[in-house]
Amino acid sequence: MVIEASGLSKRYGSTVAVDNLTFTVKPGIVTGFLGPNGSGKSTTMRMVLGLDTPTKGTITVGGKDYRSLSAPVHEVGALLDARAVHGGRSAYNHLLWVAQAAGLGRDRVEQVLGEVGLAEVAGKRVGGFSLGMQQRLGIATALLGDPPTLLFDEPLNGLDPDGIRWVRELVKRLAAEGRTVFVSSHLMNEMQQTAEHVVVIGRGKLVADAPIAELTKANARSHVRVVTPSPGDLARALTRGGATVSTAADGSLVVVGLEAARIGDIALEQRIGVHELTPKLASLEAAFMDLTHDSVQYRATEDTHDRAFAGKRSDTA
Numbered sequence: 624m625v626i627e628a629s630g631l632s633k634r635y636g637s638t639v640a641v642d643n644l645t646f647t648v649k650p651g652i653v654t655g656f657l658g659p660n661g662s663g664k665s666t667t668m669r670m671v672l673g674l675d676t677p678t679k680g681t682i683t684v685g686g687k688d689y690r691s692l693s694a695p696v697h698e699v700g701a702l703l704d705a706r707a708v709h710g711g712r713s714a715y716n717h718l719l720w721v722a723q724a725a726g727l728g729r730d731r732v733e734q735v736l737g738e739v740g741l742a743e744v745a746g747k748r749v750g751g752f753s754l755g756m757q758q759r760l761g762i763a764t765a766l767l768g769d770p771p772t773l774l775f776d777e778p779l780n781g782l783d784p785d786g787i788r789w790v791r792e793l794v795k796r797l798a799a800e801g802r803t804v805f806v807s808s809h810l811m812n813e814m815q816q817t818a819e820h821v822v823v824i825g826r827g828k829l830v831a832d833a834p835i836a837e838l839t840k841a842n843a844r845s846h847v848r849v850v851t852p853s854p855g856d857l858a859r860a861l862t863r864g865g866a867t868v869s870t871a872a873d874g875s876l877v878v879v880g881l882e883a884a885r886i887g888d889i890a891l892e893q894r895i896g897v898h899e900l901t902p903k904l905a906s907l908e909a910a911f912m913d914l915t916h917d918s919v920q921y922r923a924t925e926d927t928h929d930r931a932f933a934g935k936r937s938d939t940a
Contacts, residue, residue: 710750754781
């Protein structure tokens with residue numbers, strides 16, 4: 624089932640949360656939903672689920688408004704806020720009432736509890752759960768109806784490394800089964816490992832809608848990190864060789880336009896010592912920083928990242 628937004632806008636008084644968004648989320652792949660804090664991601668997901676009404680435009684699932692779906696739990700599963708659960712209920716009872724409302728039996732409750740790793744704590748009250756456990760319960764709720772369409776808003780919050788890997792493998796498996804999977808996250812490295820396509824928004828507007836490989840190639844440059852005791856001399860030699868060279872905050876050189884092997888050859892020709900020569904591939908994080916630089920609501924006073932790579936961000940991981 625395709626998720627399709629067309630001219631989607633949402634206004635709260637004088638505040639524009641979502642501004643004329645048009646995009647499509649297709650089945651069979653994981654689509655990441657990216658944007659800085661306050662960019663409108665959660666509002667957009669709420670409109671998918673009919674929790675907020677668009678001021679203008681439409682957003683549909685399988686060509687229908689969510690509110691018109693005859694069996695929504697069986698058609699769309701969602702995790703928006705893992706903490707939106709009655710703390711006095713056990714994990715089992717929370718899932719049971721959702722299941723019974725959707726015409727599902729106890730067997731399905733037990734099945735999803737096992738799938739998300741909560742079978743051993745099924746009888747414990749949700750109020751005592753960690754955020755990571757609440758996230759797992761929220762994912763279990765989304766999976767209850769075995770729906771073909773799934774939305775996860777920041778599902779990695781509060782998870783340990785093992786839990787993050789589990790979510791990564793889960794969403795990939797769900798997409799491989801032919802489902803539509805739409806995932807928002809601030810963890811760019813995880814999105815690069817998990818998603819094939821991304822929708823990027825900033826201040827409510829569409830910034831990019833493209834495959835990750837295409838996005839990184841177009842918006843972030845690969846470079847080579849060079850550490851040398853003679854940065855000035857080497858920088859001049861590399862510039863003569865056709866490279867663009869800038870100096871990072873730690874004194875290393877950021878070299879664009881030459882491969883590591885050629886940089887090494889030039890250093891040898893000039894008898895300049897090199898202590899480190901590390902290729903850095905273009906990353907989703909670097910592309911995201913470039914695309915959303917003018918859309919960030921809250922920024923630190925000094926942007927040392929800009930000094931490290933003037934004009935373009937680089938992957939310093």
